[in-house]
Amino acid sequence: MTMVKAHVSAHELVAGRYRLLEVFARETNRLWWYAEDVTAQQPRLVAQTALPEPAAEDTARRVTARVVRTSETMRLLRPGRVAAVVDAVVEAGTLWTVTEWIDGTPLGELLAQEGSFHPVRAARLGLELLNVLQAAHDEGITHGELSPGQVFVRDGGPVVVAGFGLAGATLAPRLTAPSYASPEQARDERIGPAADLWALGALLYTMVEGRPPFRDRGRPDATLRAVDRLPLRTPLRAGPLAQAVQGLLRKDARERLTRPVVREALTRALSEDTDADRQPAPAPRLRGAYRAVRPAGPLRGRRLLAAGTTLALVTVVAAVLAATGALPGTDTAGAPRESAPAAPADRPTGGGTPPTPAPTGTPSTPAAPTPTGTPSTPAAPALPAGYRRYSAPEGFSVALPDGWKRLATSRVGGLAYRVTFGRGGDAPTLAVTYSERVGPDPVAVWRDDVEPGLARLPGYRRLGAVRATTYQGRAAADLEWLAGTGDARTHTLGRGFLLGGTRGFSLRFTTPAATWDDAASRLALQTFLRTFRTPED
Template identity: 65%
Template structure:
């Protein structure tokens, strides 16, 4: 999700400075902020009040929020942040909480698309713990959503938003897609409404979308929640029955907390290590905080050579990646044939993509690329004439055209690296990227992790659809796009494939767009795909 950096000359309640939008939902905006009185970071949440709400009801709202959160914070220390202030101003309820130091679950889902069911169960169990404490005290959250759940670097969960439900006299304005059917009908709610939302969050984590989509207008979305049938989850695995049981329209028929807890614990007990590869990392927020994780994607702009790596030291000691990786000396590999020429600081594949110039069009449905050519029976063994095998010290090898060499190496600790190959004077490049934090759906990695960054980087045009495929028996996906590198329009073919355990490789082949169909380029791409191999081969 994109972030808007917004400054305001006026302080909220005369004290709190807004720095950066952390998360935005219908009628609700959460900011990172600074308490100018103490200099401490904080979270500031703005919830719009209905125009008709005024007088005594509005004046009572801040006190209700503060009291509810104080109670919950005492019951769940570390899992519910303390509210330090609340005020009604300019037609909105503003609540100020201590700095959470985590990433909204909604943002993690935007980055990764889906979680495996073990990781979803782990987060769900933490949410259930907090809800159970609240329900035993007679408190219903009523506004739970992925935007109200923050995930810290070590995986613990912090829940915000207690006390908002009913404080604004508005039926579920902030996240209609996660409202329960009884909220959609504007009926009185209880703990069963929170259990519905827990089911909706579990559904979203494993499916990559809420059970009932946002239809643009809150009332239309709520009508869908109330009346439309549930789309059967297809990725929930052993969580399927629990998710479906929580999402029953009749609140009296929903699963009880003990049954849900048993189902979640069973998933964690049977496969306790399956979520290790998807550990979330905090992200830099304004002046306060913690660093953003290296996501498992084929070749996001964080893996673009020629840009800078920012390393931020924070209390959690996390390596932060801002807009890229540093180029380093890549001359430590060995090859049976190396060409002459000087190294390059950038290359077409390493530059931010852009779309074709005016008048330049991309075919809507391209012909099958050379990627469709079957690999040899023993992948990587046959080296075509005019190519020589390069054995990288990182543990992969590929046949390169004679005269090609390693031009650039970029890496983030031991979890990701990128190597760019080419030759002086040759505009074509091959980039090999490795990551240990890939998602489980290769199509989703391109679509949800890579493409948004390409679109934000400037002009960009994808060619055709992202195509699911297999590569030497592994799940894979192909994507093609056109871009501009200085004055040259270039075209890139990318194939990403999964190795298991969160590990992945991607190959990106970039040439001038006008030369894409040259037989030499087709031969090169076929050779790369046919000869690439990693340690597992």
């Protein structure tokens, strides 16, 4: 299959009228572009999809006609819930689908930003998707290409689904996002509504777990084989959705849950879960920002939009260990408690050069500090000037710089939580994550469970290998990475370690990349790692 690439000149117009401005979402074999209709002087969204082989003229007409016709049928059936396709063209083996502006954020983009969703939020979105799919199935229409890139989430409104009409338009069993293909698609068999229900289950799985049920293996054929042959990894964070998700992801289409059963399960999850009033973090208003800059002209709009996209993504650079990942909510507890006030000093992450302590066993580079000879119940170390120990209600403690407070807390029932500290705004931050459902190998957790989600972040680059180490006498591993671009680029060190059984913590320190080697950043990282204490210590 030909893989789509963003090799389009800013001076070229698709179909002679659509100027491509900026890629805002991508998945296997599909790019979404912000665009401008230079004829109508209207903003548009354009999906770029590579066709499996060069299309003859009659094939191109059939493909585009099917996409436009099916999308229009669905738009009339579910107004406001289906993307309105205004044009579709095939040029040089690429299908360009042009839609009206959608005031929403692609589900894949939200997941890249937030890691995963609370099960209640996932259930709400799942019900909205089920409503659209039911309308399609009642008309004999199968979507067949449902994926996070085809679902737009709007603030205060229903989801919008794009991509109708792609299935069956070519001989390929699946054009895009093979991780969400059903087993029957993977076998190139005839598909029906059951394939969409599988995709719904895969989306629910991804929303709660922060990763697809079957990871992308780089080549569509390899990914499709995995979907068909490999067993499903049991979801760990689905909570009340666990049975519904697993019932939708049954390999045999005849054994999958039916729409009424799925609807009942999702509705019950909303009514039974005690955390149903949890408020999601607001999605970035990128599309509103685009409209705001439209009068300034295409070039200026493109620059502002690109900057806004980068900042919105980089400020939430964080993917957590496998069983973490609830949607962060703002904690109202205020600043952390002080249990050991220290003498005032310059802020360690601001200007100036604070004094550097000499912690035992700290290496010359802060990338992988590995304290040695630490007893199982370490005594509280002396704190550097400008730090004080914070004791969390969850039971852990750590020394924080003056001015740092508890910024956000997220939980997954009684299984996992994440607490983020900082001064507010952008990095530097420290995220403390606890889970009762982590794997036995810290290296494998970073490599197999966390990094696939991190890899979706703009500008992601791992620094070196995942490093096995020990921390306070416990098995541990470090992952270090960069993300973002330009002035918004960040540098993160994550250390995950096991407490025993399936319980574990991770500490993640993030700073602007430009200040990673500053004395203040080195001091902060060394102090966090040297002073962190679990509830068992």
